[in-house]
Amino acid sequence: MKRLINQRPGRVLGAVLALLPFALVVLAYMAASAARLADNPGDKLLPSLMSMAEALVRLATEPSRRTGEILLWADTAASLARLLTGVAISMALALIVGTATGLIPYLRRSLSPFLAALAMIPPLSILPILFITFGVGELSKVVLIIFGILPFMMRDLQQRVEEIPGEQFVKAQTLGGSTWQILLRVAIPQTLPRLFDATRLALGAAWLFLIAAEAIAAEQGLGYRIFLVRRYLDMQTILPYVAWITLLAFSLDWLLRRVNHWLFPWYVTGRAK
Amino acid sequence: MSIIEAKNLWKEYGRDVVLEDVHLRVAAGDFVTVVGASGCGKSTFLRMLLGEETPTRGTLLLDGAAMPEEPGPDRGVVFQKYSVFPHLTALGNVLLAEELEQANITARLLGRPRREAMARAQAMLERVGLADAADKYPSQLSGGMQQRLAIAQALMKNPRILLLDEPFGALDPGIRKDMHALILELWERLDITIFMVTHDLKEGFDLGTRLLVFDKTRVDPHAPNAYGATITYDIPLQQGLRSDDRLPAAVRAGLSSTPDEESA
Numbered sequence: 001m002k003r004l005i006n007q008r009p010g011r012v013l014g015a016v017l018a019l020l021p022f023a024l025v026v027l028a029y030m031a032a033s034a035a036r037l038a039d040n041p042g043d044k045l046l047p048s049l050m051s052m053a054e055a056l057v058r059l060a061t062e063p064s065r066r067t068g069e070i071l072l073w074a075d076t077a078a079s080l081a082r083l084l085t086g087v088a089i090s091m092a093l094a095l096i097v098g099t100a101t102g103l104i105p106y107l108r109r110s111l112s113p114f115l116a117a118l119a120m121i122p123p124l125s126i127l128p129i130l131f132i133t134f135g136v137g138e139l140s141k142v143v144l145i146i147f148g149i150l151p152f153m154m155r156d157l158q159q160r161v162e163e164i165p166g167e168q169f170v171k172a173q174t175l176g177g178s179t180w181q182i183l184l185r186v187a188i189p190q191t192l193p194r195l196f197d198a199t200r201l202a203l204g205a206a207w208l209f210l211i212a213a214e215a216i217a218a219e220q221g222l223g224y225r226i227f228l229v230r231r232y233l234d235m236q237t238i239l240p241y242v243a244w245i246t247l248l249a250f251s252l253d254w255l256l257r258r259v260n261h262w263l264f265p266w267y268v269t270g271r272a273k
Numbered sequence: 274m275s276i277i278e279a280k281n282l283w284k285e286y287g288r289d290v291v292l293e294d295v296h297l298r299v300a301a302g303d304f305v306t307v308v309g310a311s312g313c314g315k316s317t318f319l320r321m322l323l324g325e326e327t328p329t330r331g332t333l334l335l336d337g338a339a340m341p342e343e344p345g346p347d348r349g350v351v352f353q354k355y356s357v358f359p360h361l362t363a364l365g366n367v368l369l370a371e372e373l374e375q376a377n378i379t380a381r382l383l384g385r386p387r388r389e390a391m392a393r394a395q396a397m398l399e400r401v402g403l404a405d406a407a408d409k410y411p412s413q414l415s416g417g418m419q420q421r422l423a424i425a426q427a428l429m430k431n432p433r434i435l436l437l438d439e440p441f442g443a444l445d446p447g448i449r450k451d452m453h454a455l456i457l458e459l460w461e462r463l464d465i466t467i468f469m470v471t472h473d474l475k476e477g478f479d480l481g482t483r484l485l486v487f488d489k490t491r492v493d494p495h496a497p498n499a500y501g502a503t504i505t506y507d508i509p510l511q512q513g514l515r516s517d518d519r520l521p522a523a524v525r526a527g528l529s530s531t532p533d534e535e536s537a
Contacts, residue, residue: 175426189360
């Protein structure tokens with residue numbers, strides 16, 4: 001008998017093992033739901049899978065009576081627009097500021113402590129300030145996402161630039177490179193794959209801030225919807241929405257991971273060594 | 274006139290003395306090899322030639338003028354590792370020198386200038402035996418090929434001085450022999466001055482026209498960093514007369530940190 005640390009599941013068994021926890025959760029839910037519904041057919045807390053599927057189909061196909069929009073898609077579009085705007089702006093700023101502070105000692109000296117202090121402010125605590133300053137529209141939600149993830153991403157990229165071996169910067173200088181050229185051709189290209197890694201890590205926080213902002217003030221959006229229907233104990237809507245948000249988050253993460261494979265083959269092979 | 278001149282050169286970090294009273298004149302076209310025990314300041318000296326470090330006292334001249342305080346294109350360099358850019362292919366690594374020179378703002382070439390630069394870069398790759406590896410990333414190249422690439426990249430700027438910091442230290446003995454042949458051939462053909470730090474005494478004797486030994490002349494056992502190293506031996510080497518008999522056995526023993534490599 002080999003030691004447990006040396007035993008590996010085969011392909012089929014591996015797939016079964018991966019699906020097992022999901023199946024167990026679904027089965028447990030079904031059992032609990034069936035038990036409650038048997039007691040009280042009008043129970044709202046644990047709706048059956050069938051009724052959730054029906055609700056989901058209704059949300060995804062039928063226009064709302066109040067606004068005429070199909071709720072699931074309208075909410076998804078509104079939320080994704082906010083999330084992606086915030087994340088894209090954060091990525092651009094993080095790349096510019098992170099590489100510049102990583103490369104230029106004067107900037108690092110001046111900005112690093114400030115950014116470190118900024119990162120310590122709990123983002124949700126400034127949400128009221130954002131609502132007061134930017135109003136309760138789209139801008140304040142996007143700014144909250146940026147405020148929540150940008151400091152971490154900037155520091156991550158700055159560290160990545162500092163990790164580039166000093167030999168490379170010396171070499172670039174012996175090839176005649178100026179500070180700007182070295183930023184453009186040595187620091188930024190080697191930091192880009194790390195930017196996508198950092199974005200993957202930041203996405204979880206970005207979703208958190210998005211849903212928090214939508215819960216407090218919005219007219220549309222995935223977070224707005226689940227907090228709205230909470231008043232009616234509408235678990236039939238909430239649970240499918242949560243599953244949908246999870247699926248969206250998972251897809252974005254997968255997409256960003258693939259981007260690194262597609263765009264930066266040297267990064268993946270280099271890291272495997 | 275000498276291309277490099279050091280007069281009464283000192284390097285100190287706080288109270289730790291690394292180099293003391295170094296005097297040196299190097300003529301253009303020399304192949305200077307530098308040996309010494311670990312921590313004897315030979316790499317520090319190389320970094321001063323590179324412009325990465327500045328002397329604490331004394332003068333260091335390049336072509337009779339003060340050594341610039343930062344690296345520049347007149348002094349090419351090859352380190353033991355990290356000399357090439359992992360995010361560029363072999364061709365891209367060599368091409369970069371041309372792109373940095375010709376495109377100040379974008380640092381990229383397009384169209385005809387790019388094609389011409391690529392032809393020159395490809396020719397340089399051929400010269401070091403990497404013609405077939407042009408599209409490979411450094412992580413796909415062996416250690417020896419990476420160092421060939423680093424040499425090709427450094428030579429693209431036609432530097433007057435090539436600084437080598439233990440460039441072959443991490444390579445297998447067989448590969449190292451090939452690299453010795455390559456560097457000697459390039460040195461003879463390009464008429465450049467080479468300054469090479471090595472921990473391999475035989476390599477120093479085999480390659481150089483002049484061998485420098487860095488060592489401490491005074492040692493205080495209670496304060497190991499109180500005194501710095503200086504050039505203790507300066508041996509002109511002539512073709513056919515290269516042998517290490519001229520160093521006392523005690524010095525040889527102190528230098529060969531890895532004796533088995535000498536027989537390789």
